[in-house]
Amino acid sequence: MEPKTRWANVLRTGRWFRELTPGLQQALLEHGVACTLAPEQPLFARGDPPCGLYAVLEGSVRIRGLDSAGRESLLTIAEPPSWFGEISLFDRAPRTHDAIANAQTTLLKVPQDVLEALLLREPAYYRELALLLTAKVRLLMQQVEDLATMPLGVRLARRLLHMSQGYGEFGPLGRKTLEVRQEQLGAMLNASRQSINTQLKEFASAGLLRVAYGRIELLDVDGLKKTADLA
Amino acid sequence: MEPKTRWANVLRTGRWFRELTPGLQQALLEHGVACTLAPEQPLFARGDPPCGLYAVLEGSVRIRGLDSAGRESLLTIAEPPSWFGEISLFDRAPRTHDAIANAQTTLLKVPQDVLEALLLREPAYYRELALLLTAKVRLLMQQVEDLATMPLGVRLARRLLHMSQGYGEFGPLGRKTLEVRQEQLGAMLNASRQSINTQLKEFASAGLLRVAYGRIELLDVDGLKKTADLA
DNA sequence: TCGAGTCTGTCGCGGCGCGGACATTCGAGG
DNA sequence: CCTCGAATGTCCGCGCCGCGACAGACTCGA
Numbered sequence: 311m312e313p314k315t316r317w318a319n320v321l322r323t324g325r326w327f328r329e330l331t332p333g334l335q336q337a338l339l340e341h342g343v344a345c346t347l348a349p350e351q352p353l354f355a356r357g358d359p360p361c362g363l364y365a366v367l368e369g370s371v372r373i374r375g376l377d378s379a380g381r382e383s384l385l386t387i388a389e390p391p392s393w394f395g396e397i398s399l400f401d402r403a404p405r406t407h408d409a410i411a412n413a414q415t416t417l418l419k420v421p422q423d424v425l426e427a428l429l430l431r432e433p434a435y436y437r438e439l440a441l442l443l444t445a446k447v448r449l450l451m452q453q454v455e456d457l458a459t460m461p462l463g464v465r466l467a468r469r470l471l472h473m474s475q476g477y478g479e480f481g482p483l484g485r486k487t488l489e490v491r492q493e494q495l496g497a498m499l500n501a502s503r504q505s506i507n508t509q510l511k512e513f514a515s516a517g518l519l520r521v522a523y524g525r526i527e528l529l530d531v532d533g534l535k536k537t538a539d540l541a
Numbered sequence: 542m543e544p545k546t547r548w549a550n551v552l553r554t555g556r557w558f559r560e561l562t563p564g565l566q567q568a569l570l571e572h573g574v575a576c577t578l579a580p581e582q583p584l585f586a587r588g589d590p591p592c593g594l595y596a597v598l599e600g601s602v603r604i605r606g607l608d609s610a611g612r613e614s615l616l617t618i619a620e621p622p623s624w625f626g627e628i629s630l631f632d633r634a635p636r637t638h639d640a641i642a643n644a645q646t647t648l649l650k651v652p653q654d655v656l657e658a659l660l661l662r663e664p665a666y667y668r669e670l671a672l673l674l675t676a677k678v679r680l681l682m683q684q685v686e687d688l689a690t691m692p693l694g695v696r697l698a699r700r701l702l703h704m705s706q707g708y709g710e711f712g713p714l715g716r717k718t719l720e721v722r723q724e725q726l727g728a729m730l731n732a733s734r735q736s737i738n739t740q741l742k743e744f745a746s747a748g749l750l751r752v753a754y755g756r757i758e759l760l761d762v763d764g765l766k767k768t769a770d771l772a
Numbered sequence: 773t774c775g776a777g778t779c780t781g782t783c784g785c786g787g788c789g790c791g792g793a794c795a796t797t798c799g800a801g802g
Numbered sequence: 803c804c805t806c807g808a809a810t811g812t813c814c815g816c817g818c819c820g821c822g823a824c825a826g827a828c829t830c831g832a
Contacts, residue, residue: 375682375686377686377690377691379690381689381690383685383686383689383690385682385685385686397675397678397679400668400671400672400674400675401672401675401676403675403679406678406679406682406683407682429668433664433665433667433668434664434667436664436665436667436668436671437631437660437664437667440631440667440671440674441631441632443631443671443674443675443678444628444631444632444634444674445632446678447628447637447674447677447678447681448628448634448637450678450681450682450685451606451616451637451638451681452637453685454614454616454681454684454685454688455606455608455614455616457685457688457731458612458614458728458731459608459610459612459614460608497689500688500689
């Protein structure tokens with residue numbers, strides 16, 4: 311199969327891309343170029359100038375911040391078919407986070423200038439691209455509020471469900487196996503590895519999930535949702 | 542002076558509005574209608590359908606979330622000339638937060654359907670409106686990361702500076718007097734009133750600011766910035 | 773098959789910060 | 803001027819959670 315057709319099939323598994331105007335779908339595929347990264351290879355860093363919009367086709371990318379003391383704050387792990395990099399696309403301002411390949415990774419890259427030229431011809435596409443922004447704002451707002459009001463268990467359950475559902479890109483039926491290390495969950499939820507571990511074991515003994523080496527298998531998604539809804 | 546001229550003068554004190562295309566500035570003023578609220582009067586609530594885009598002309602509006610246990614999480618206090626409500630404008634999805642007048646308040650309201658009709662004629666305006674979204678995303682991301690890595694003192698200093706500068710709407714020279722209660726600062730920073738009080742007194746004894754009843758006066762903005770930059 | 777590096781599991785100590793309690797101060801309205 | 807409600811100032815005890823430490827488990831490549 312021609313690569314672009316394969317890519318299109320991957321991207322169409324995501325809600326955002328699937329619901330785009332056909333013209334925009336085609337334009338993104340047409341102007342996109344493949345881009346491969348070795349594990350731990352950086353794609354861009356906080357403060358870099360805008361370089362384009364990306365979609366994950368294979369592998370995964372960590373979107374993280376690094377404070378002066380070297381502590382890592384993990385915003386998310388982008389997996390197929392997630393899109394990222396749209397903030398700098400809109401405001402042409404520097405990158406807010408580092409993007410680093412989490413494994414052998416293939417990306418679709420739509421360069422900044424190409425995309426801006428397209429948007430000059432078809433400014434109505436701005437609204438569809440802005441849906442990436444609104445989705446991100448809504449997630450972030452919930453995250454800020456949860457951090458303020460919810461105990462760790464609830465936040466962990468919600469994050470696991472979000473990851474399982476590709477942060478809304480999939481339907482409610484998501485992946486059952488999450489490849490994530492407990493340390494990374496801690497960096498996402500503002501908690502220590504030890505606290506994450508304790509909470510995971512609690513979920514495990516309640517039959518909600520099973521913890522393995524570098525992997526979490528969700529067993530009772532409905533039970534997790536109940537935990538996520540109320541403390 | 543004609544009201545609309547007065548409004549224009551207020552709105553032009555804000556960076557976002559001032560840098561808009563003249564045509565969009567004029568259209569927002571033209572299609573906007575005044576809207577007054579009594580203290581504590583709700584404007585919209587979490588879950589409400591989209592109703593339009595708002596700008597604060599006089600007074601202030603609390604943007605807040607309320608969890609099931611009744612704890613208030615305060616996202617921000619919008620003061621002139623802040624704009625809010627743009628998320629639902631883009632994705633036509635329900636409101637994420639409650640908006641409640643903090644005092645006697647005058648708003649400029651641009652109704653959803655009027656604005657959508659305008660954007661159908663001039664889709665290039667979508668990009669300029671999206672700058673409201675990117676500003677919000679950048680603030681939220683910093684907030685999430687600060688919550689994870691920064692001690693309360695740094696977060697408080699940063700928030701005070703942000704409030705003083707209208708969250709980026711003013712230049713670096715901002716208001717010197719903030720009308721905010723310590724309990725509200727706590728709800729914004731995910732801290733208790735007591736902790737906020739202790740930290741404020743520490744700043745006061747360092748000569749950075751002065752605390753008064755329902756009010757904080759910034760004395761040494763540069764000193765605050767130093768505190769905000771590094772713990 | 774074996775070893776090194778990485779990830780998970782668990783304990784104890786210590787500290788930040790929440791919550792309750794209560795005195796004090798401020799401001800508005802009668 | 804007085805009174806009441808609201809906001810500030812301060813103390814204390816408890817609990818959650820971060821951190822250091824270390825043992826066990828797993829993976830991968832030599």
